[in-house]
Amino acid sequence: xxxxxxxxxxxxxxxxxxxxxxxxxxxxxxxxxxxxxxxxxxxxxxxxxxxxxxxxxxxxxxxxxxxxxxxxxxxxxxxxxxxxxxxxxxxxxxxxxxxxxxxxxxxxxxxxxxxxxxxxxxxxxxxxxxxxxxxxxxxxxxxxxxxxxxxxxxxxxxxxxxxxxxxxxxxxxxxxxxxxxxxxxxxxxxxxxxxxxxxxxxxxxxxxxxxxxxxxxxxxxxxxxxxxxxxxxxxxxxxxxxxx
Numbered sequence: 315x316x317x318x319x320x321x322x323x324x325x326x327x328x329x330x331x332x333x334x335x336x337x338x339x340x341x342x343x344x345x346x347x348x349x350x351x352x353x354x355x356x357x358x359x360x361x362x363x364x365x366x367x368x369x370x371x372x373x374x375x376x377x378x379x380x381x382x383x384x385x386x387x388x389x390x391x392x393x394x395x396x397x398x399x400x401x402x403x404x405x406x407x408x409x410x411x412x413x414x415x416x417x418x419x420x421x422x423x424x425x426x427x428x429x430x431x432x433x434x435x436x437x438x439x440x441x442x443x444x445x446x447x448x449x450x451x452x453x454x455x456x457x458x459x460x461x462x463x464x465x466x467x468x469x470x471x472x473x474x475x476x477x478x479x480x481x482x483x484x485x486x487x488x489x490x491x492x493x494x495x496x497x498x499x500x501x502x503x504x505x506x507x508x509x510x511x512x513x514x515x516x517x518x519x520x521x522x523x524x525x526x527x528x529x530x531x532x533x534x535x536x537x538x539x540x541x542x543x544x545x546x547x548x549x550x551x552x553x554x555x556x557x558x
Contacts, residue, residue, distance in 0.1 A: 381514025
């Protein structure tokens with residue numbers, strides 16, 4: 315982690331003028347590594363090169379923080395058990411591109427994937443969280459889901475408010491029946507770029523489920539962004555000040 319923080323310090327020392335200051339704007343940082351050695355063969359790399367790139371970024375969705383529509387991918391899998399789903403590798407993005415195009419064709423903003431057992435995994439670019447009527451927040455958990463620091467931060471803020479947090483399997487059936495019965499009162503997506511976005515519709519080949527509207531997602535989003543922008547106390551010491 316110290317190398318990562320130091321690389322940010324050095325990059326900002328050179329390119330600090332590129333940091334935008336508008337609402338929902340940020341300097342998006344992307345660390346990455348690739349094998350770099352004089353070797354031709356098949357084995358794990360013994361030497362890698364680390365780089366950090368940055369780009370000014372605006373809101374993830376053009377419409378701002380509005381409920382998004384989600385397309386259920388029934389013919390494609392984002393990752394397989396025992397694979398690299400939990401790692402942020404380039405190949406994991408490739409597997410989501412065709413299903414995402416299918417989502418656009420069906421007038422949806424994002425795609426949601428299931429695992430081999432029919433459990434909800436994650437979206438093409440974000441994690442997903444279900445809010446139950448008793449105040450419990452449930453997020454899918456498996457070895458093939460990419461961990462998200464934004465999700466972990468939001469869950470911690472919810473925990474601070476007294477909400478119970480569960481990481482477990484959530485089947486598509488539980489999702490749909492929970493919404494229909496009123497047991498699930500809110501569903502939202504979260505990720506580095508989008509931060510928090512309410513989910514308004516789940517759409518499949520033969521169904522169209524409107525999702526319940528709640529207030530928790532946007533309340534957590536406001537609290538997290540207030541911490542990020544220095545408008546609210548950072549109780550967990552998440553922030554690192556880069557200037558002197």
